[in-house]
Amino acid sequence: MSANLLEIRDLVIEFDTPTGRRRVVDGVTLELAEGEVLGILGESGSGKTMTTLSVLGLVAGRPGIVGGEIRLHDGTSTHALLEALPTVLRRRDDGPVRKDDRRWQRLVHRRMRPLWGRVATAVFQNPRQSLDPLMSIGEQLTESVRVAEPTLAKTEVRRRALEWLERVHMNDPARVFASYPHELSGGMCQRAMIAIALACQPRLLIADEPTTGLDSTVRAEIVALFRELMADRRRSMLYISHDIREVLHLADRVIVMRHGRVLETASSAALRDGIGTRAEYTASLLAASGLAVGQGDAA
Amino acid sequence: MNRVTGLLLVALRRAAAGLLLLVGASFIIYVTIRSAPGDAVDAITPMGTPDDLKQKLAAEFGLDRDPLSGYVTWLGRSATGDFGESLVVAAGEPVMAVAGPAFVKTLALAGVSLLAAGLLALLGAMLLGDPSARQQWLTGPLYFGTAAPSYVVAVLFTQGMNWFVHAFVEQGGYETPVWYPIPIASDSAMPYVFAGLVLLAGDGLYMDYLNTVRAELNALRNAQFIAAVRAKGAGVVRHIARNLVVPFVSAFASRLPIVLGGAVIVEYVFTLEGAGYLLLEAARERDFPVVVGLSVLFTVTIIAVGLLADVVRAIVDPREVARGG
Amino acid sequence: MGASTGRLGLWVSGCIVALVILAGLAAPMIPYDPVADVNLDGALAPPSGDHLFGTDAQGRDVAMRLLKGTEAFFLPGLMAAALATLFGAVAGAVAGYFQGPIRSAVLGVLQLLDTLPRLVFIILVCTILNPSILLIAFVAAILFIPANATVIRRKVEALASEDYILAHVAHGFRPARILVYHILWLQCRPLLIRQAMYVFGYVLFVETALAYLGDYGVQEPAPSWGNMVAQAKELFGIGAWPWLFPAVAIVITIASFLAFGNLVARRAEETR
Numbered sequence: 001m002s003a004n005l006l007e008i009r010d011l012v013i014e015f016d017t018p019t020g021r022r023r024v025v026d027g028v029t030l031e032l033a034e035g036e037v038l039g040i041l042g043e044s045g046s047g048k049t050m051t052t053l054s055v056l057g058l059v060a061g062r063p064g065i066v067g068g069e070i071r072l073h074d075g076t077s078t079h080a081l082l083e084a085l086p087t088v089l090r091r092r093d094d095g096p097v098r099k100d101d102r103r104w105q106r107l108v109h110r111r112m113r114p115l116w117g118r119v120a121t122a123v124f125q126n127p128r129q130s131l132d133p134l135m136s137i138g139e140q141l142t143e144s145v146r147v148a149e150p151t152l153a154k155t156e157v158r159r160r161a162l163e164w165l166e167r168v169h170m171n172d173p174a175r176v177f178a179s180y181p182h183e184l185s186g187g188m189c190q191r192a193m194i195a196i197a198l199a200c201q202p203r204l205l206i207a208d209e210p211t212t213g214l215d216s217t218v219r220a221e222i223v224a225l226f227r228e229l230m231a232d233r234r235r236s237m238l239y240i241s242h243d244i245r246e247v248l249h250l251a252d253r254v255i256v257m258r259h260g261r262v263l264e265t266a267s268s269a270a271l272r273d274g275i276g277t278r279a280e281y282t283a284s285l286l287a288a289s290g291l292a293v294g295q296g297d298a299a
Numbered sequence: 300m301n302r303v304t305g306l307l308l309v310a311l312r313r314a315a316a317g318l319l320l321l322v323g324a325s326f327i328i329y330v331t332i333r334s335a336p337g338d339a340v341d342a343i344t345p346m347g348t349p350d351d352l353k354q355k356l357a358a359e360f361g362l363d364r365d366p367l368s369g370y371v372t373w374l375g376r377s378a379t380g381d382f383g384e385s386l387v388v389a390a391g392e393p394v395m396a397v398a399g400p401a402f403v404k405t406l407a408l409a410g411v412s413l414l415a416a417g418l419l420a421l422l423g424a425m426l427l428g429d430p431s432a433r434q435q436w437l438t439g440p441l442y443f444g445t446a447a448p449s450y451v452v453a454v455l456f457t458q459g460m461n462w463f464v465h466a467f468v469e470q471g472g473y474e475t476p477v478w479y480p481i482p483i484a485s486d487s488a489m490p491y492v493f494a495g496l497v498l499l500a501g502d503g504l505y506m507d508y509l510n511t512v513r514a515e516l517n518a519l520r521n522a523q524f525i526a527a528v529r530a531k532g533a534g535v536v537r538h539i540a541r542n543l544v545v546p547f548v549s550a551f552a553s554r555l556p557i558v559l560g561g562a563v564i565v566e567y568v569f570t571l572e573g574a575g576y577l578l579l580e581a582a583r584e585r586d587f588p589v590v591v592g593l594s595v596l597f598t599v600t601i602i603a604v605g606l607l608a609d610v611v612r613a614i615v616d617p618r619e620v621a622r623g624g
Numbered sequence: 625m626g627a628s629t630g631r632l633g634l635w636v637s638g639c640i641v642a643l644v645i646l647a648g649l650a651a652p653m654i655p656y657d658p659v660a661d662v663n664l665d666g667a668l669a670p671p672s673g674d675h676l677f678g679t680d681a682q683g684r685d686v687a688m689r690l691l692k693g694t695e696a697f698f699l700p701g702l703m704a705a706a707l708a709t710l711f712g713a714v715a716g717a718v719a720g721y722f723q724g725p726i727r728s729a730v731l732g733v734l735q736l737l738d739t740l741p742r743l744v745f746i747i748l749v750c751t752i753l754n755p756s757i758l759l760i761a762f763v764a765a766i767l768f769i770p771a772n773a774t775v776i777r778r779k780v781e782a783l784a785s786e787d788y789i790l791a792h793v794a795h796g797f798r799p800a801r802i803l804v805y806h807i808l809w810l811q812c813r814p815l816l817i818r819q820a821m822y823v824f825g826y827v828l829f830v831e832t833a834l835a836y837l838g839d840y841g842v843q844e845p846a847p848s849w850g851n852m853v854a855q856a857k858e859l860f861g862i863g864a865w866p867w868l869f870p871a872v873a874i875v876i877t878i879a880s881f882l883a884f885g886n887l888v889a890r891r892a893e894e895t896r
Contacts, residue, residue, distance in 0.1 A: 056529075056530050058526050058529065113532070116529055116531065117532020117533070118532055120530075121530045121531050121532065122526075122527070122530040124523055124526070124527060129522070130527040131524055132524050132538050132542070133524070133616070133617075133618060134615060134616055135541070143528075143531070143533045144531050144532075144533070147531060147532040147533055196527075197530075200531050206530075320736055323732075323736040324736060324739050327737075327740065331748060331749055331752060334753065335752045335753065336753070336754075342752065343751070443875060443876075445882060446825070446876075447875045447878075447879075448829050448833055448874065448875075448878070450833055450836050450837070450853075451832075451871045454871060455871065458856070458864065556741045556742060559743075559744070560741060560744065563743055563744065563747070563837070564833060578744065579747070581751075582747050582748075582750065582751045583838055585751065587751065590751050591748070594741075594744055597741040597744045598739060598740060598741060601739050601741055602739050605739070
């Protein structure tokens, strides 16, 4: 594939725990094409969140990323996210050399800075904790609009922000604009968060279990919103979830992860329609959700 | 609800609560006065006070009435800033004329020291960052820093200075500085600087502040919304700074009583004629109206700063308004 | 690495705390006459075999006075710690567990006590009443109740909404039993220990500070750590032995009490 937006090769992430070093992501390789929606499916602890956070350089903890390659193409140039950091990385791999920890983080952040927002951004779970509690939704949304277009006039920025609130189907955009996160419901916070993320006009949107913690009706609404917003294929999305129905509903292709490894990759259609042979784990997931092999489209 | 009205409501409610606290605290002070054994006037005045002065005092403090109406009498006078006249320290002068200027000095000393402690704590927190191995080893010494009472710090400091000047400076043919051997009150600002430094290091003020700010800063750095702000490509400094205001101001207000207590001690050690020095002198001489007047001033300050901190919190954090309004 | 430093700190501070308690218990049983100990010929001697920590301006043995000086703050400190912890726990538990007017009333009284400037108020009390160390400790204990109550209240508030406590309520356990046994005894013990340690440290601080500031508390010739450090005022530039050791002892003792309390509470938090 020539138009790959994202390539991850042999990514390894490890963390030190009180019981010793644990490998959370163990040689993950994946590709994402322009305009594609890739679903990452896995139980908690399968490494799916860490894999995607590493794309943004937001893996916190020691030692973190210890090997592999991540490449992001922003249309004109390719960013090899981890290539510039090999010496620091190697030292981090050796053992408890923690002096470099913050220096490493600063390096990663400096490298990621031009990519955040404009190239890739994220929507996390627990929407309430993703919003700055002290700033109104409007202020936070305005910030994003300015990331995409720093030179815009003030009134125009406000108009765009209100437009985004409308696009995520907020009932009363002007009121939400002036609201603070604690005044909104969880579902509304997540809509606001989606608006804030998309207002940066990223080429890649990472949605990390965006429906976790929401009521089931609200979850359906959020999933429908994602589907609608992705319909024009102007951006790619990594959609991470442990809910096979959500993933099948949204994604073109699905990666199934378990214990830090990729079990299999398949197109959603193939999974739904039971084409080809499935790994045992995937089959059990399908069976548990009532989407047993050969049952056709149930999502 | 409109944000400004909400803020005003919070401010009003806090002000009312502050007033109530003031009445309660002054009542505690008054009851303490009345708990003196035997004849209250005898117990609180220096020996040999003439009888007419005693009677005047008893009338001023309502000692000749039952406690409650006596309290109302005293409160009525105090509310107008009239705490009677000094008996010994500045005999015959109104208490406020003596205590007021001294208190301003103490407030400035305590306030500037606390502010400096806060800013240095912020700096330290930014430099130290995440808890890691080297900071594990720092915690041991940190406890000692937390534990040294300000007067011990002051004694060690002045003795150290004394030794230093004696050992090096004098023999080099230098003039003895004005603060030698013990810094004395003069036009020089040096004694105040030293007092501020001792305040900063004493009673664990700085260490305590540093720990608080560092914990807040680390929690913020790892907060999900900061990651979200990063991910959308905006600057995080603005968000972190705004979210640090509330804990910073809370820490300031809650430590002010400790610093005011510390100021009493360092003023005594460095002979700075502020409210603390005056308080100890008046207590030693049993100049009772001055002691009571100063106690009330200290209490009023603590309540007022607490009130101010509440209002600042409400301005910065919209959730406070939601909670209080 | 983190765990081992914590353990080391716990051991070191625990040993010092035990040593101070042992000294406080043993001191009353050791005969000591401060007047007979005066030996003006051997004044201000540096540490030696005869006088482990040297002698003071009147030739009295600093080590002996340091040991006897624990008497001055030990019992008052224990009393204040017990008082402030007990009342703080009760007030905090009531304010944290119950709703409505009881909670508001308790919170109001606590806030009221919290607005009094501690040291200034103690000086005021000393001016009016006979400034005995027991009185000072008593006032300090009362002024420390709000701080203790706040700590306990936060913990109780956090626990009260936890499922297993709700389950106890659903099982029909009496509120008093849940509050006293399940919440205070089982969950808040490390916090109570920490707060008691704080109060004890504060009493030592106040005793010594007041002795330094205005000759309140234990009077010469009876020894107290406070009046030993206060000698520094007269001995500026003359000799350091009489006040240096008490000053160091004060810092180490307060530090150990704070550290021990903190580490006990932190350990309980980590192993939960």
